[in-house]
Amino acid sequence: MKIILTQEVSGLGTPGDIVEVKGGYGRNYLIPQGYAIPWTRGAEKQIDVIKRARAAREVRDLDHANEIRSSLENLSVQLPVRAGQGGRLYGSVTPAEVTAAVKRAGGPDLDKRRLELPGQIKSTGDYKVQIRLHPEVAAAFTLRVVAEK
Template identity: 65%
Template sequence: MKIILTQEVSNLGAPGDVLEVKDGYGRNYLLPQGLAIGWTKGAEKQVVTIKRARAAREVRDLGHANEIKAALESRTYGLAARAGNGGRLFGSITAAEIVDAVKAAGGPILDRRRVELKNAIKALGDHQVQVKLHPEVTAKFTVKVAVAK
């Protein structure tokens, strides 16, 4: 099955990539999740628009990615969340909340889809977060979750 990715999919490709995938994977996962659209000649024309939007969001080059990495790793970012007994959160911290905290602290603007959370953040304290800025650059920084007042 031939598809066009509309969002980044780990180990598969980036938005605008035209790929050949197994029928079941495309039909049962990629298309229903909105991660891809079926390939047609009309949809092929949308690839230019998708790639233009991706270029606007993307880090310019390796040097720029390293600058952003240095800015991210130089500080700790704080988040306030409601918590119950024992420091357990009501819900969890999302990638969007992390991006907002970095932006509010004067850090660089990040794409929430590039934030990689190994485990869900469901407790108070310090947590390591990774952001894939470039295929060769991954930034690791600390998010401190405290009780909201």
């Protein structure tokens, strides 16, 4: 099935790309979530509009992404969570909790979908978290998960 991506999908492409995917993946996930539209000759004409908008955003966002990266790398992010004995958490840390902790620590608003956690975080400790700010810029920061008092 041919589709046109309207948003960035990791491992698949960026907005405006025409990609071939399995039918079920396209019909049941990408199109209903708004990540893609079905490919048609009429929809293909919209690609230029999507790509021009993306190009304008990227040029403006590249410098901004580098600024955000430098501020994130100098940031100390601490996330208090409920934990039992031995530092085991009740549940696990979600990307939404991480973005909220970054905001509380004085960092910028981040998109939780661009966050790359190192697997499931189910115990207290320090974790290296990465975020894709731009196709060419990624930032890494240390997340300290501590038990609530």
